[in-house]
Amino acid sequence: MPDKTPDQPRIAGVSFSLYPMCDNFIDLILSAIKKVDSSKVWMKTDRVSTIVRGRIPHIFDVTQAAFLEIAKTGEHVVYSATFSVGCPGDTEGHAYMDADEKTLNRELIEAVDQKLSAKFALYPMGGGNYMDPIYEQIEAMKDHGVDVELTHYETMLEGAAHNIFNGLQSVLQAMEDAGSSHTVMTTTLSANSPSA
Amino acid sequence: MPDKTPDQPRIAGVSFSLYPMCDNFIDLILSAIKKVDSSKVWMKTDRVSTIVRGRIPHIFDVTQAAFLEIAKTGEHVVYSATFSVGCPGDTEGHAYMDADEKTLNRELIEAVDQKLSAKFALYPMGGGNYMDPIYEQIEAMKDHGVDVELTHYETMLEGAAHNIFNGLQSVLQAMEDAGSSHTVMTTTLSANSPSA
Numbered sequence: 289m290p291d292k293t294p295d296q297p298r299i300a301g302v303s304f305s306l307y308p309m310c311d312n313f314i315d316l317i318l319s320a321i322k323k324v325d326s327s328k329v330w331m332k333t334d335r336v337s338t339i340v341r342g343r344i345p346h347i348f349d350v351t352q353a354a355f356l357e358i359a360k361t362g363e364h365v366v367y368s369a370t371f372s373v374g375c376p377g378d379t380e381g382h383a384y385m386d387a388d389e390k391t392l393n394r395e396l397i398e399a400v401d402q403k404l405s406a407k408f409a410l411y412p413m414g415g416g417n418y419m420d421p422i423y424e425q426i427e428a429m430k431d432h433g434v435d436v437e438l439t440h441y442e443t444m445l446e447g448a449a450h451n452i453f454n455g456l457q458s459v460l461q462a463m464e465d466a467g468s469s470h471t472v473m474t475t476t477l478s479a480n481s482p483s484a
Numbered sequence: 485m486p487d488k489t490p491d492q493p494r495i496a497g498v499s500f501s502l503y504p505m506c507d508n509f510i511d512l513i514l515s516a517i518k519k520v521d522s523s524k525v526w527m528k529t530d531r532v533s534t535i536v537r538g539r540i541p542h543i544f545d546v547t548q549a550a551f552l553e554i555a556k557t558g559e560h561v562v563y564s565a566t567f568s569v570g571c572p573g574d575t576e577g578h579a580y581m582d583a584d585e586k587t588l589n590r591e592l593i594e595a596v597d598q599k600l601s602a603k604f605a606l607y608p609m610g611g612g613n614y615m616d617p618i619y620e621q622i623e624a625m626k627d628h629g630v631d632v633e634l635t636h637y638e639t640m641l642e643g644a645a646h647n648i649f650n651g652l653q654s655v656l657q658a659m660e661d662a663g664s665s666h667t668v669m670t671t672t673l674s675a676n677s678p679s680a
Binding site: 301303305309310333334335339366370372375376405407413414415416439440441442474476481 | 504507530531560562566571572674678
């Protein structure tokens, strides 16, 4: 199990899925994945989701770009993800931690201006005062220009995709910087919903 | 905040979404929800998901029935959910805890024979030895006739919908019976996937 030091960040990962609500969902997913440069992450798709692992900026960059490639078609699409850092079982495939922090998909991402309705939840594992960092990070989300609303089990977010992804990435990074031993964060991001 | 006693189970809840990957997703969702009897649960849909709260058997019964109503059309559909018991913020709407345990949608559910690919993750909050109950519950899942495979961040499940839902409900109930102060469980259930 790798320990975190200032020089050596820990490997982060996400199990994520894209759900385009349309008949041509397969084409949309395959073409989005083809356009995204995932050369700085470990990536594997199974029967239920895709696992992306590596440095925090890259796992957000790759999954955000794939999502926005579909969202920009105007179809209703949902991004559902479980982020994790420090999972006790997460011990293999660290080669990608040698990548630098320069993200590869900024151009794709910045070309799409997309509003999202979203939810997120933070689970700091193994600690007694786990509600304090949760409330702190909900508060911090507002600094990213995201509208925040409390609801059952999760926190509702509304705003630009750019701001919401920045906010989510900052939450995970802040938990790492604070020395959290094992952090899980789930999120559901909805684009072009007819109910919005 | 309600304390759990043997006579008075705590309110459980789930934030869940159904994602039919087809052009007529709205009709499928609305018609499924219309067919399900949700009179023993508190239920509210927002811009991202639907919250269902009440006794454990009913939150599974209602959401499983809605999911299978869509799955039986043969369309690829995903059920994504975050279950929670004992969330410190979860203090209102306890009226539905007076309902008896008799589930209302067994007929709908038993009429559908559906194979699923799935993942689940268990997050016992606030405790130091949180990995032990996780490994125990992964093991217990096998007693329900579900194929279990370890992967990153979550556990992969394969089997009949009936067995997987029974397994998931048993995990949440077992955590309650063991006195867990706050349990979160996430799951993604995929039916009729072209990649299966």
